[in-house]
Amino acid sequence: MKVIRTVSEMQALSRSWARQGTVIGLVPTMGFLHEGHLSLVDTARERCGAVVVSIFVNPMQFGPKEDFNAYPRNEKQDLELLEARGTDVVFIPQLDEMYPKGFETRVELTRLPNHLCGLRREGHFRGVTTVVLKLFAAVLPNIAVFGEKDYQQLLVIQRMVRDLNLPIEVVAAPTVREPDGLAMSSRNSYLSPEERTMASCVFQALQRARQMANGGVVDTIMLRRAMTEIIEQAGAQVDYVAVVDPDTLEELLLVKERAHAAVAAFVGRTRLIDNIRLKG
Ligand code: PAF
Numbered sequence: 532m533k534v535i536r537t538v539s540e541m542q543a544l545s546r547s548w549a550r551q552g553t554v555i556g557l558v559p560t561m562g563f564l565h566e567g568h569l570s571l572v573d574t575a576r577e578r579c580g581a582v583v584v585s586i587f588v589n590p591m592q593f594g595p596k597e598d599f600n601a602y603p604r605n606e607k608q609d610l611e612l613l614e615a616r617g618t619d620v621v622f623i624p625q626l627d628e629m630y631p632k633g634f635e636t637r638v639e640l641t642r643l644p645n646h647l648c649g650l651r652r653e654g655h656f657r658g659v660t661t662v663v664l665k666l667f668a669a670v671l672p673n674i675a676v677f678g679e680k681d682y683q684q685l686l687v688i689q690r691m692v693r694d695l696n697l698p699i700e701v702v703a704a705p706t707v708r709e710p711d712g713l714a715m716s717s718r719n720s721y722l723s724p725e726e727r728t729m730a731s732c733v734f735q736a737l738q739r740a741r742q743m744a745n746g747g748v749v750d751t752i753m754l755r756r757a758m759t760e761i762i763e764q765a766g767a768q769v770d771y772v773a774v775v776d777p778d779t780l781e782e783l784l785l786v787k788e789r790a791h792a793a794v795a796a797f798v799g800r801t802r803l804i805d806n807i808r809l810k811g
Contacts, residue, residue: 532614534621538669541583541622545671553580557672559663562586563603564612567707567715571676572616574704583670584613585622587629592658603720622670629665638664640694643687646780647793648804651770659684660691667699675699680706680714682791682806683780706805708734714805721801730798732765736772737807740792744809749786754809762796770795770802774809786810 535541548555556579558571568584575582586609593599606623613621637657643649644656667675677685689701707715712734713727722730736758743754751774758772773782777789786809793806 532610532618532621534610534623536623536625538624538628541620541624541669542671544620545583548581549671554674555579555581555583555670555672556674556676557666557670558582558584558676559666560584560586561588561602561717562609563605563717563720564609565707565715565717565719567678567680569612569616570707571678571704572613572618574702575674575676576617578674578702581619582617583620583622583672584618585624585666585670587624587662587666589629589658589662590626591630591661592655594652594654597652598718598721601721603717622666624666624669629662637661638691640687640690643683643690643780646775646782647683647771647773648795649683651795656684656687660687663688664691664695664697667697672699674702676702676704678706679703680716680805682793686778686780712738714803716803718801718803722798726799726801729765729767730801730803732762732767733794733796733798733803733805734807735765736761736794736796737792737805740774741807741809744786744790744792745811751783751786754786754792758792758794762794768797770797777808 556575558575560568588602590599638660639657649656685703692699692701711731713730739757740754754774755772759769762769773793775791777791783790790809791806792809795804
């Protein structure tokens with residue numbers, strides 16, 4: 532496994548792979564890897580001759596009051612996990628190459644970010660699309676794998692790829708969960724043991740909404756009320772609970788095919804997000 536820290540070296544290697552006809556897969560991450568990330572690596576491994584995992588904690592997608600400085604980092608452990616999983620290259624770009632002095636370009640969608648997390652985290656998706664396009668330009672992948680846990684991010688990236696005619700296939704990989712249903716996330720490491728127990732309420736709320744929808748409840752107010760109750764009874768705080776159109780993320784009054792329920796909740800000071808397809 533090779534570690535590459537500059538854009539020019541990464542591009543040169545990707546160009547030589549492309550000349551040999553090798554399919555290049557990219558898994559973009561912010562590091563502090565867990566089984567959820569590693570399952571994305573497995574998905575890339577199945578589809579690609581060369582697998583690149585990028586690690587970059589992207590300051591542009593954090594708000595001024597968010598956890599950029601505290602965000603967990605452990606490069607040594609990440610490299611061990613990635614090597615064991617058969618990664619070819621770990622691309623770790625440096626801050627001053629990603630955002631050199633004078634950097635002023637932004638990549639921004641006009642509609643999809645105006646829902647769910649985009650309403651709570653001003654500028655977050657602008658930061659995500661800007662950095663992901665830069666990672667694409669550095670790694671030149673044929674395939675890029677993103678987790679369904681960050682469902683809004685997945686849709687935003689798919690939209691950007693279509694809108695900009697990028698020759699990249701975006702592959703969605705299912706959420707990996709702990710035994711109690713908690714979606715794996717690097718931010719779970721912030722939770723105290725007590726909060727960790729409480730955190731399963733997020734998945735429980737989503738599951739309850741799915742049970743109700745499968746049982747014939749179509750009024751999304753009832754689903755949202757039930758989700759809120761489960762989260763609050765556990766002692767967590769709702770940031771949002773929503774039932775949304777799976778393509779536009781617009782809030783639905785009535786459940787329809789492929790509708791998603793989405794939750795963001797504060798467990799202590801840690802903000803957790805998760806989502807689920809309601810029917811089926
Ligand atoms: O999902 C993440 O870890 C990040 O948002 C991403 C896609 C690596 C961009 O920084």
